[in-house]
Amino acid sequence: xxxxxxxxxxxxxxxxxxxxxxxxxxxxxxxxxxxxxxxxxxxxxxxxxxxxxxxxxxxxxxxxxxxxxxxxxxxxxxxxxxxxxxxxxxxxxxxxxxxxxxxxxxxxxxxxxxxxxxxxxxxxxxxxxxxxxxxxxxxxxxxxxxxxxxxxxxxxxxxxxxxxxxxxxxxxxxxxxxxxxxxxxxxxxxxxxxxxxxxxxxxxxxxxxxxxxxxxxxxxxxxxxxxxxxxxxxxxxxxxxxxxxxxxxxxxxxxxxxxxxxxxxxxxxxxxxxxxxxxxxxxxxxxxxxxxxxxxxxxxxxxxxxxxxxxxxxxxxxxxxxxxxxxxxxxxxxxx
Amino acid sequence: xxxxxxxxxxxxxxxxxxxxxxxxxxxxxxxxxxxxxxxxxxxxxxxxxxxxxxxxxxxxxxxxxxxxxxxxxxxxxxxxxxxxxxxxxxxxxxxxxxxxxxxxxxxxxxxxxxxxxxxxxxxxxxxxxxxxxxxxxxxxxxxxxxxxxxxxxxxxxxxxxxxxxxxxxxxxxxxxxxxxxxxxxxxxxxxxxxxxxxxxxxxxxxxxxxxxxxxxxxxxxxxxxxxxxxxxxxxxxxxxxxxxxxxxxxxxxxxxxxxxxxxxxxxxxxxxxxxxxxxxxxxxxxxxxxxxxxxxxxxxxxxxxxxxxxxxxxxxxxxxxxxxxxxxxxxxxxxxxxxxxxxxxxxxxxxxxxxxxxxxxxxxxxxxxxxxxxxxxxxxxxxxxxxxxxxxxxxxxxxxxxxxxxxxxxxxxxxxxxxxxxxxxxxxxxxx
Numbered sequence: 001x002x003x004x005x006x007x008x009x010x011x012x013x014x015x016x017x018x019x020x021x022x023x024x025x026x027x028x029x030x031x032x033x034x035x036x037x038x039x040x041x042x043x044x045x046x047x048x049x050x051x052x053x054x055x056x057x058x059x060x061x062x063x064x065x066x067x068x069x070x071x072x073x074x075x076x077x078x079x080x081x082x083x084x085x086x087x088x089x090x091x092x093x094x095x096x097x098x099x100x101x102x103x104x105x106x107x108x109x110x111x112x113x114x115x116x117x118x119x120x121x122x123x124x125x126x127x128x129x130x131x132x133x134x135x136x137x138x139x140x141x142x143x144x145x146x147x148x149x150x151x152x153x154x155x156x157x158x159x160x161x162x163x164x165x166x167x168x169x170x171x172x173x174x175x176x177x178x179x180x181x182x183x184x185x186x187x188x189x190x191x192x193x194x195x196x197x198x199x200x201x202x203x204x205x206x207x208x209x210x211x212x213x214x215x216x217x218x219x220x221x222x223x224x225x226x227x228x229x230x231x232x233x234x235x236x237x238x239x240x241x242x243x244x245x246x247x248x249x250x251x252x253x254x255x256x257x258x259x260x261x262x263x264x265x266x267x268x269x270x271x272x273x274x275x276x277x278x279x280x281x282x283x284x285x286x287x288x289x290x291x292x293x294x295x296x297x298x299x300x301x302x303x304x305x306x307x308x309x310x311x312x313x314x315x316x317x318x319x320x321x322x323x324x325x326x327x328x329x330x331x332x333x334x335x336x
Numbered sequence: 337x338x339x340x341x342x343x344x345x346x347x348x349x350x351x352x353x354x355x356x357x358x359x360x361x362x363x364x365x366x367x368x369x370x371x372x373x374x375x376x377x378x379x380x381x382x383x384x385x386x387x388x389x390x391x392x393x394x395x396x397x398x399x400x401x402x403x404x405x406x407x408x409x410x411x412x413x414x415x416x417x418x419x420x421x422x423x424x425x426x427x428x429x430x431x432x433x434x435x436x437x438x439x440x441x442x443x444x445x446x447x448x449x450x451x452x453x454x455x456x457x458x459x460x461x462x463x464x465x466x467x468x469x470x471x472x473x474x475x476x477x478x479x480x481x482x483x484x485x486x487x488x489x490x491x492x493x494x495x496x497x498x499x500x501x502x503x504x505x506x507x508x509x510x511x512x513x514x515x516x517x518x519x520x521x522x523x524x525x526x527x528x529x530x531x532x533x534x535x536x537x538x539x540x541x542x543x544x545x546x547x548x549x550x551x552x553x554x555x556x557x558x559x560x561x562x563x564x565x566x567x568x569x570x571x572x573x574x575x576x577x578x579x580x581x582x583x584x585x586x587x588x589x590x591x592x593x594x595x596x597x598x599x600x601x602x603x604x605x606x607x608x609x610x611x612x613x614x615x616x617x618x619x620x621x622x623x624x625x626x627x628x629x630x631x632x633x634x635x636x637x638x639x640x641x642x643x644x645x646x647x648x649x650x651x652x653x654x655x656x657x658x659x660x661x662x663x664x665x666x667x668x669x670x671x672x673x674x675x676x677x678x679x680x681x682x683x684x685x686x687x688x689x690x691x692x693x694x695x696x697x698x699x700x701x702x703x704x705x706x707x708x709x710x711x712x713x714x715x716x717x718x719x720x721x722x723x724x725x726x727x728x729x730x731x732x733x734x735x736x737x738x739x740x741x742x743x744x745x746x747x748x749x750x751x752x753x754x755x756x757x758x759x760x761x762x763x764x765x766x767x768x
Contacts, residue, residue: 042523044392099754111390111522115689116757118682122750129743133736246677250534253527261523305463309542316531320516323528327520 001158006291008160012149013288018279019272020168020237023175026271027230028248029255030182030264031223037199037262038219039100041113045121046227046252051128051245052091053228054235057084058132058139065141073143073166081232088224095120096220104216128242137240140167167237178229179268182222186264191218199262247312251278254315258322260329269330278314281305340697340765347704354712361587362715364594370707371601372663376680377687377699378608379655385694385767386616387648388628390526393513395680396533397653399540399672400509401502401660406547406670408498409557410490416480416545421488423473424545427466434462477545487548495559499604499661506657507650509536514649519642525649533677540672547670554669559662562596565589597666604662608655609696616696624648625694678746683710686749690756692763701764706752713745 028050035043043049060080070076099120103113145151146169149161186192191214198205198215206212231245238244255274259266284304293299306313322329355363376394383389438458445451478486509532517528540547547553558564568574568589578585615621627634627641635641664670683706691702721738728734756763 042526044526099758102758111388112757112761114390114523114526115685116754118685119750119753119757122682122746122753124750126743126745126747126750129746130740133739134743247534250527250531254531257524257527261521307542309538310535312531312538313535316528316535319528319531323516323520323524327524 002291005158005160006288008152008158008162009288009291012160012162014276014279014283016162016164016168018276020165020171020233021279022272022275023171024230024234024237024271025248025251025255025275026268027175027178027226027233028252029259029267029271030179031226031230032252032256033259033262033264033267034219034226035223036256037264038195038215039104039113041110041117042253042261043223044114044117044249045095045124046223047245047247047249048121048124048128048242049088049092049224049227050231050234050248051240051242052124053084053088053224054231054240054245055128055132056087057081057228057232058137058235058240060084061139061141071142075140075142075167075170075236077139077141077232077236078170081229084232085225085228088228089221091124092220092224093217095124096216125242125246132242134242137235139240140236142166165237167233171233171237174229174233178226182226182264185222191215195219250312251275251315254319257319258329260331263329263331266329266331273330274315274318277318278311281314282308282311340701343701343764344704347701347708350705350708354708358715360591361594364591364598366708366711367704368594368597368601368666369663369711370704371598371605372659372666373684373687373707374700374703375601375605375608375659375662376656376684377691377703378605378612378696379652379659380684380688381652381693381696381699382612382655383649383652384688385699386621386624386628387645388522389518389645389649389652390522391529391649391652392526392677392681392685393529393531393533393536394656394684395675395677396529396536397506397509397656398660398663398680399533399537399675400505401499401657401662402664402670403540403547404502404505404657405495405498405556405661405664406553407490408493408501409495409665410492410547410553411555412492413480413485413487413489416477416485417488419480420473420476420545423469424477424488427470427473430469431462431466434458434466437462474543474545482544485548486544486551487553488545495557495665498665499559499658502661503654503657506660507654510650510653511646514646518645518649530677533681537672537675540670540675547672550673552669552671552673556664556668556670558668559600559665562593562600565593568592601662601666604658605700608658609700612696683707683749686753689753690763692765692767694767695763695765698763698765698767705764706749710745710749713748714742717742717744 028046031049032043032046035041035046057077057080060083061075061077064070064076064079069079071078099116100113103116143166146164146166147155147162149163152161152163153159184192186196194205194210195215195218197208198210198212202212205215231240234245234248251274255270256267257270258273259268259270282304284302286299286302289303290298351363351367354366376398379397380391380394383391438455441451441455441458445454477488480486513525513528513532517525541550543549544551563571565586569585574589574592575585578588581588616624623634623639624644626637627639627644631641684703687702687706688699689702690706691700692698718738721740725734725737728737
């Protein structure tokens with residue numbers, strides 16, 4: 001019984017939150033990695049693109065709520081998400097047309113493009129703060145829990161509860177659908193194949209008649225969709241605050257690099273590696289160990305390896321380890 | 337040359353106009369912040385302009401400089417130190433030794449399972465021992481008079497001494513980061529520095545025993561020649577001089593103090609310019625530029641590119657550290673809550689790029705111009721927005737617009753950066 005109680009506590013505080021957070025990071029890292037694979041630069045504006053998409057989603061969620069439209073147990077934000085994706089896609093295509101295309105034609109060095117993306121980050125960030133402000137925004141509605149801790153306890157008779165928030169369940173399911181769609185798209189469709197060809201060898205792809213402008217456009221649209229979905233799910237699960245989205249940049253980049261920049265499969269693996277490490281290292285294990293260890297070995301202290309204030313230190317440390325021992329990442333991304 | 341002089345004269349005019357139209361106090365405090373930013377911009381310019389290294393952790397290095405001021409010049413807290421100072425020191429030494437030992441194991445042992453296992457054992461054992469020594473010591477320090485102290489205290493040495501120490505701390509951090517991230521893909525340095533900056537500031541916010549964290553450490557002494565306004569107002573010589581001029585002693589005393597800071601910072605800036613101009617025009621500088629322009633060719637000529645990059649990265653970060661220390665000295669307090677990447681990292685980048693990367697004078701011009709814009713908008717922006725919205729009815733929209741004035745500068749800054757990069761990528765004063 002003690003073992004089960006410990007397991008449930010572990011699932012409740014480590015596994016479920018880690019899974020949801022990992023899915024959000026994986027979606028974010030997929031966007032970064034796609035941009036890196038096709039456009040060949042690290043897009044620093046990605047965190048703020050997520051914030052932009054989430055902002056549009058929130059605004060339309062409020063509008064729908066005002067009209068009295070809702071999805072019952074599901075959050076209204078799902079209804080607003082496609083609009084958010086469309087708006088963000090338009091926005092990034094506009095930035096590509098106005099800003100990035102010039103440098104692409106010039107074949108500018110990738111560091112220049114990174115600095116340019118910094119400029120885009122400023123502008124996006126400014127727009128988001130101007131429109132929605134800097135404060136926390138909560139836009140979740142619908143059912144709060146799939147299973148609440150109390151129900152779980154009465155159901156199983158255990159003394160520990162397992163709560164699964166609907167936002168967490170939604171995150172994992174959405175991430176599965178999106179990733180399945182993305183891989184189908186990249187592997188099976190003509191456009192997806194041309195994208196992979198372009199990423200592998202640009203010159204050869206151009207020689208075989210692939211239209212580079214189209215590849216770039218599709219990449220931006222996919223990145224915008226991934227960013228908006230990742231941002232929207234993160235906002236539903238926690239809350240929306242522009243600065244938090246900027247801070248997400250570090251774990252997202254760490255995920256993409258751990259997996260190997262340019263490798264979609266790596267981005268997903270990296271997202272979960274980072275998320276689970278972050279949650280495990282910052283969780284206080286006292287309760288779980290109390291159940292699992294014999295009475296006389298049970299710890300007195302919290303057994304928290306690192307305070308939650310240092311959660312970016314975790315992504316950073318993993319990043320450093322990967323840079324030291326495995327610079328191309330788990331899945332052999334691009335090494336240039 | 338005349339064009340450059342004209343540009344500097346134009347910026348000087350901005351400050352004079354601020355002085356006459358607004359107040360000299362405001363103009364001088366903006367000037368001081370601009371001079372500090374100029375020193376930071378010089379550091380970034382060394383890294384980016386000379387060597388093409390992309391450092392997004394300016395905030396972290398500046399914060400380390402600030403930390404040095406606290407450690408060197410803050411008044412001592414004997415009780416706090418006695419409670420746990422040696423214990424913390426011991427824990428830190430143990431932690432460093434564990435890392436050193438792990439590196440040694442990695443370098444000396446034969447690659448294989450045994451090496452990995454030994455290294456992990458050393459690291460985990462070191463971490464446990466570190467926490468075992470560190471936690472009670474830090475707790476003891478923090479529980480010593482938490483309302484007024486709760487930190488280990490400083491050495492109560494002169495503030496000027498803290499500036500080179502700030503440079504050394506920043507250089508140390510830069511060495512560690514550079515060792516790891518240089519020599520790999522260029523984007524990695526950007527991401528690694530972004531991360532280390534956030535971590536440094538997070539440590540300063542949360543580790544109360546170092547510098548009281550977000551409770552802020554106030555009352556740091558001023559650097560050597562600068563007097564306190566209150567003392568100045570009671571000095572007979574000063575009062576005689578002021579009454580001779582027929583001006584208000586209170587305002588004048590604060591102007592005199594700010595002027596002295598400006599001179600002090602100007603001296604440091606001049607020293608940094610002199611040194612880096614000398615370096616840039618020496619064989620070393622030519623080598624750095626050769627590496628930046630064509631790494632492969634430089635490597636073929638037998639230059640150790642990664643090593644040179646590490647040198648210039650450390651030098652540039654040390655300069656940023658000095659500026660960070662000077663800033664904390666001037667403010668007389670360390671407020672970890674105010675370090676944000678926008679103000680301390682990205683603003684400096686805009687200064688360097690707008691001014692002209694690769695050119696020291698360009699960086700200074702950029703710092704003065706962009707710094708002035710940034711700070712003047714802070715003081716004048718809400719007023720202007722208030723005037724624009726004066727005719728509107730009170731309500732949510734009006735408050736939203738007035739509040740949003742400060743976000744306008746983000747947008748403006750981004751647009752300026754993009755425009756300069758697109759239409760004048762060499763900046764206002766291009767590299768020769």
